[in-house]
Amino acid sequence: MIRFTDKGLYCPAGNFYIDPWQPVERAVITHAHSDHARAGSASYLCHHLTLPLLQLRLGNNHYQSVGWNEPVFINGVRLSLHPAGHIIGSSQVRLEHNGEVWVFSGDYKTEHDGLSGAFEPVRCHTFITESTFGLPIYTWKPQQVIYDDISNWIRNNQSHQKTSVLIAYSLGKAQRILEAVSAVTGNIYAHGAVYNVHETLQQAGIPLPDIRRVTPETPREQLKGSVVIAPPGAAESPWMKKFTPYAVGVCSGWMQVRGHARRSNVDAGFALSDHADWPGLLQAINATGAQKVFVTHGFQSALSRYLNEQGLEAAEVKTEYGNDEEITELKEENGIISEQAPETT
Structure with missing residues (x-):
């Protein structure tokens, strides 16, 4: 066949x-x-x-x-x-x-x-x-358990006046984690690559919470204590400086392997996979x-x-x-798709 x-x-x-x-x-x-x-x-x-x-x-x-x-x-x-x-x-x-x-x-x-x-x-x-x-080795925890972990991590960051930056692929996990994020706060921002997908899905009738796009004009004061959703390509870019002080959490099935978050130089890893x-x-x-x-x-x-x-x-x-999301995010990071130009502020 x-x-x-x-x-x-x-x-x-x-x-x-x-x-x-x-x-x-x-x-x-x-x-x-x-x-x-x-x-x-x-x-x-x-x-x-x-x-x-x-x-x-x-x-x-x-x-x-x-x-x-x-x-x-x-x-x-x-x-x-x-x-x-x-x-x-x-x-x-x-x-x-x-x-x-x-x-x-x-x-x-x-x-x-x-x-x-x-x-x-x-x-x-x-x-x-x-x-x-x-x-x-790859056996996932129930989704709600991971969502609770994400929510508690955000609350802990808020108690230390830190912005929570969640790294998640713009198509897939970026939409899923909104359930965990919106349980804690409505003050949600997104990288342009994430925002463009979000806006497209909302216009198609998918019921997603409202979020705001991070732009060069977004005041730093508004970002304090907020949650920012960004693609992997943004994690170590100059774009991140706008959120200082911040903590970074990665949402990926690869976080199932112990030590991966440490080797990735991030503050938290959530083994959430699509x-x-x-x-x-x-x-x-x-x-x-x-x-x-x-x-x-x-x-x-x-x-x-x-x-x-x-x-x-x-x-x-x-x-x-394979490597689907990684390829996509690399393109988004460099402004090839979804973005008119890469965000570097």
């Missing part, structure tokens, strides 16, 4: 690609992170909530959007999108042709975050899964009932080996996915 080519995942029967990393005639997009949604293709098919994000990041193109579980027939292939739970609008792609069903998960997480849509297991013959955190942990990956794979599993980006060797040991046919696949 799907071939793994040098342009991306190709469906010969339908003559389309899923999340191609090179320009193609027709691209089906799982979500708006830059490694899965790249510029240059002639047409794009995505979920309704992914559409405004693609328009923000890729500009004007020929777009078609559909809802979850809304079938589209392309050259005899029945295609439908299903919630992936990764970020707002993120979807799995189900393909059915001649009685055979394949599902490409894109990126996903199995804990419902209340914002991105709850992950929906889709029964299939063949499942293509990510493995970003495909090691047993990807499934090890139990989540196994749970999702098992729920599909798939007879064969292809494992893409991340710890694919470890996960595919484990699946084979459990009696499930699995194989590794090399793709150009």
Whole structure:
């Protein structure tokens, strides 16, 4: 059903690609992170909530959007999108042709975050899964526990008259952590890269708290004791000086590894991820009932080996996915997308 080519995942029967990393005639997009949604293709098919994000990041193109579980027939292939739970609008792609069903998960997480849509297991013959955190060491705490940790950290900073700077990818965690932040304060600011995504999602009807953009004109006095949400690229830039005195907290699944926050030279680390942990990956794979599993980006060797040991046919696949947020934030930091110019004040 799907071939793994040098342009991306190709469906010969339908003559389309899923999340191609090179320009193609027709691209089906799982979500708006830059490694899965790249510029240059002639047409794009995505979920309704992914559409405004693609328009923000890729500009004007020929777009078609559909809802979850809304079938589209392309050259005899029945295609439908299903919630992936990764970020707002993120979807799995189900393909059915001649009685055979394949599902490409894109990126996903199995804990419902209340914002991105709850992950929906889709029964299939063949499942293509990510493995970003495909090691047993990665087991997430419940989201609310992490949110409470973030809220308490902000309160502690406030008691010391410090601004709380939370480092979070502009598309995904930057929206999620607002629940934890707004439980403490409404005095919330954001880097322009975060603000542009936030504004786009609000205009699309996503109920998010109001935040303010940090500009060169923002008075320092207003920032004291506030919360500032910034992308990773801003963490060690001159832009940060405006918030002195401040404390920095990083929201990332990589914070699960002890000592990572210390090595990153930040004050706190919160192991909040938009990807499934090890139990989540196994749970999702098992729920599909798939007879064969292809494992893409991340710890694919470890996960595919484990699946084979459990009696499930699995194989590794090399793709150009992964490091999605890092690539995006680097571009945002340098004013390539989302910003007219980098913010350095």
